[in-house]
Amino acid sequence: MVAYELYIYDKLKGYELIGILPERRKDPERITKESVLRWGRMVLGGGAGKDSIIFKQITMDNTTGQIFEVNMPFDNQ
Numbered sequence: 844m845v846a847y848e849l850y851i852y853d854k855l856k857g858y859e860l861i862g863i864l865p866e867r868r869k870d871p872e873r874i875t876k877e878s879v880l881r882w883g884r885m886v887l888g889g890g891a892g893k894d895s896i897i898f899k900q901i902t903m904d905n906t907t908g909q910i911f912e913v914n915m916p917f918d919n920q
Contacts, residue, residue, distance in 0.1 A: 844865060844866070844902070844903045844905055845865075845866040845900065845901075845902055845903075846863050846864060846865045846866060846900075846901050846902075846903055847863065847864045847866065847879050847898045847899070847900055847901070848860060848862075848863050848898060848899050848901055849861050849862050849863070849864060849879075849882070849883040849886070849896060849897075849898045850896070850897050850898065850899075851883075851895050851896055852895045852896075852897070858897070861883065861886060861896075862883070862886055863901075864879065864882050864883075864898075879898055880896055880898070883896040883898065884896065899912060900912075
């Protein structure tokens, strides 16, 4: 299963994991950097700055739960 790990940057604590978003969309054209970041801002509320959230795409093995990092399908800058 493809998922995204979302992190927020805190000046004192560094990067902190805020959640994992499983990818459920079937149409790959709907999957954009902004759509993933929008979910992160929704989870954090209005106080989250756009530049303070980053994410990385992962693949999770449905049987073992093992997580693998994969190449990003789009630029995460």
